[in-house]
Amino acid sequence: xxxxxxxxxxxxxxxxxxxxxxxxxxxxxxxxxxxxxxxxxxxxxxxxxxxxxxxxxxxxxxxxxxxxxxxxxxxxxxxxxxxxxxxxxxxxxxxxxxxxxxxxxxxxxxxxxxxxxxxxxxxxxxxxxxxxxxxxxxxxxxxxxxxxxxxxxxxxxxxxxxxxxxxxxxxxxxxxxxxxxxxxxxxxxxxxxxxxxxxxxxxxx
Numbered sequence: 001x002x003x004x005x006x007x008x009x010x011x012x013x014x015x016x017x018x019x020x021x022x023x024x025x026x027x028x029x030x031x032x033x034x035x036x037x038x039x040x041x042x043x044x045x046x047x048x049x050x051x052x053x054x055x056x057x058x059x060x061x062x063x064x065x066x067x068x069x070x071x072x073x074x075x076x077x078x079x080x081x082x083x084x085x086x087x088x089x090x091x092x093x094x095x096x097x098x099x100x101x102x103x104x105x106x107x108x109x110x111x112x113x114x115x116x117x118x119x120x121x122x123x124x125x126x127x128x129x130x131x132x133x134x135x136x137x138x139x140x141x142x143x144x145x146x147x148x149x150x151x152x153x154x155x156x157x158x159x160x161x162x163x164x165x166x167x168x169x170x171x172x173x174x175x176x177x178x179x180x181x182x183x184x185x186x187x188x189x190x191x192x193x194x195x196x197x198x199x200x201x202x203x204x205x
Contacts, residue, residue, distance in 0.1 A: 034175045035145035036134045041070045044132055045201030048078070052121040053191030061086075061121075065197075069129055074111075076125060089115060091125055121190045124160060124183070132199065134178055136162060148176050160185045170202070177202050 049062040063086060066077040073092035080086055088099045089111065096111035098118050108114035116122040130136065134146035139155045146154075148167040155161055162183050167176040177199065184194045 035147055036170075036175045036177060038130075038133050038135055039204035041205050042133070043068045043201065043203040043205065044199060046197060046199040048198075049196045050121055050123075051192075051194045052187075054120055056191075058191075059121075067128075067132070074125060074129060076123075087119065089123075089125060096125075116189070121193055122185065122187060123195075124158070127156070127158070127160070131162060131181065131183070132178060132197070134164070146178070168199075172204070 044067040046065060047062070048065050049060070051058065051060050053059060063081050064079040064083070066079070068075045073090060075091075076089040078086040078088075085101060090097045090099075091111035095107055095109045096114045097105050097107045098114050099105045100118070106114060106118055108117075111125045112122065115125060124131075136144045136146060136154050137157060138144060139157050139159075141157070144150070144154060146164050148164075150164055153161050153163045160183050162181070164178055164180075165182055166179040168179040170177050179199055181197045181199075182195070183197075184192060186192050
């Protein structure tokens, strides 16, 4: 009987040991990898698709974009699939201007408000200066330097949901650069806005 009791005690001790050992283990995670260095002056180009609502009806617009930024200003050109200019947006410390073909230019102090009012859907120009280079501040105030290992959706302070879905090699060497970025936001005037950016040109200068 003592032998049986001792055997059971040893078995219990072994079980408890392995349970404790398992509790000490952590789930392996992918290496963070080097973050992309931020460029104050850069030209970026690619394709965009935006889905939104207008008067309760689904709308979609797609085409190409050209993005040029320096420390002093940002210039965004939206082009149709055939290469026609849809809108040119310029933002600097003095304010913002939006120009469309055959229409007088519009100006405002806030570039994001100007775009939303004129185009009928939001384009977060002020944030995209950082987002397209993998630099994001989430809704808790934490700064995130995104890498190819980051697959989670990031909720930003101004209610955008941001996800880096694919990355590509950096022609200049160094860390990978974003290839596809999906962003979305629920709005009162354009419903759920879903935007996809696919980057094909990346030229720091």
